[in-house]
Amino acid sequence: MRVPLACVALLLTACPSDGSSKKPPAAKPAPAAEVDPAPEAKPVAKPDAEPVAKPDAKPVAKPDEGPTATVTEDSKFPLPQMLGKAPTEIQPRLGDPTGKGMSRKSCVRFLPKRTWFECAYSFQRYVDPTSTYDAISVTYEDGISTGLAFEAIPGEGAFDPKAALAQLGVTLVGEPKLSKPEDNVELWSWFNGAARLRVHGRQYRVEVSSVDGKWETSKVEFILNDPLTEAQKKTVRPPAAPASGG
Numbered sequence: 001m002r003v004p005l006a007c008v009a010l011l012l013t014a015c016p017s018d019g020s021s022k023k024p025p026a027a028k029p030a031p032a033a034e035v036d037p038a039p040e041a042k043p044v045a046k047p048d049a050e051p052v053a054k055p056d057a058k059p060v061a062k063p064d065e066g067p068t069a070t071v072t073e074d075s076k077f078p079l080p081q082m083l084g085k086a087p088t089e090i091q092p093r094l095g096d097p098t099g100k101g102m103s104r105k106s107c108v109r110f111l112p113k114r115t116w117f118e119c120a121y122s123f124q125r126y127v128d129p130t131s132t133y134d135a136i137s138v139t140y141e142d143g144i145s146t147g148l149a150f151e152a153i154p155g156e157g158a159f160d161p162k163a164a165l166a167q168l169g170v171t172l173v174g175e176p177k178l179s180k181p182e183d184n185v186e187l188w189s190w191f192n193g194a195a196r197l198r199v200h201g202r203q204y205r206v207e208v209s210s211v212d213g214k215w216e217t218s219k220v221e222f223i224l225n226d227p228l229t230e231a232q233k234k235t236v237r238p239p240a241a242p243a244s245g246g
Contacts, residue, residue, distance in 0.1 A: 067173050069197040075169035076130050077150075079222065082138075084200040085145050090138065095127030098135060106237065107141050110191075110205070110225055117228060118235035139223075146224035155215035161188040161208040164220055172197060172206060184212050192225055202226040 071079050082090055101124035109115050125137045132154065139147035153164040165172060174194030179187045190197075190206040197204045205225040211217035228236070 067196060069173055069195060070171040071197070071199065072169040075167070076132055077136065077148075078169060079148070079199050082148055083145055083204070083222065083224075084202065086143060087140065087145070090145055091126075093129075094136060094138075095129040098125045098127060101125070109228060111227060112191075114239075115228070116237040116239075117232050118237065119232070141224070147222060149219060149221040151219050152216050153218045153220060155218075159210045159213045159215055159218055161210075164208055164215075164218055165206070168220060170197070170206075170222075176206075176208070186210055186213065197222070 073080070077093065082093070101122060103120070103122040105118060105120065106116050107119040107121045109117075119141050120143065122140045123137065124140075125135050128134070128136050133150045134152035136151070137147075137149040138145050150168060153167055155163060155167070161176065162171075172190050172194065173196040174190060176188035176190045176194065179189065181187055186209065188208045192203050192205055195204060195206045197206060199222075202224060203226045204222050207219075207221045207223065209219050
């Protein structure tokens with residue numbers, strides 16, 4: 001029997017017995033190991049920015065908001081009757097002048113820095129006809145009283161600045177700043193925000209002082225520190241240049 005040539009060429013390959021020539025089936029590749037597909041790249045979520053810690057914001061009191069100082073008429077010289085008045089209105093309540101007084105052509109405010117502007121300023125010290133105080137001083141700006149000072153507030157024991165104010169019918173809102181201009185002098189200062197003192201709608205700052213902590217050397221001052229009017233702003237004087245060193 002003749003062996004088909006195809007079988008001779010393929011020696012080891014089995015040939016069909018029917019003599020037909022067929023290619024052996026191709027070997028199937030080994031299945032590739034399954035690999036989990038790489039996860040889709042997702043944008044990295046940025047953490048929410050943490051808010052910067054801020055101190056609790058304190059509301060800023062406007063000039064017409066919040067508690068104001070108490071001013072009563074229960075005193076010998078009530079502030080509403082002494083401040084914001086023409087000399088002819090308040091001088092009958094006072095005694096004779098103790099001297100010639102002083103005058104100049106400029107006034108000053110502290111809002112918050114010292115500001116000078118043009119105005120007719122005068123200062124006069126008077127005798128107290130009630131003999132309650134050693135003297136009462138009055139300052140005037142353009143013919144209107146804008147400041148009062150009472151000397152030697154009567155009292156007993158250790159000097160108390162708030163008690164001195166109470167004798168004048170005044171109770172302020174905030175706490176004062178204490179300073180010592182000299183070793184034996186104490187000065188309590190209430191600026192606008194601490195004083196919250198308004199008389200006829202205008203703001204005043206307050207100073208109380210004592211020498212050696214005695215009532216007989218004490219002094220209480222009420223000083224106008226209201227914002228400048230538009231007319232006054234036009235007359236503001238530039239600060240003086242510092243003197244050059246020699």
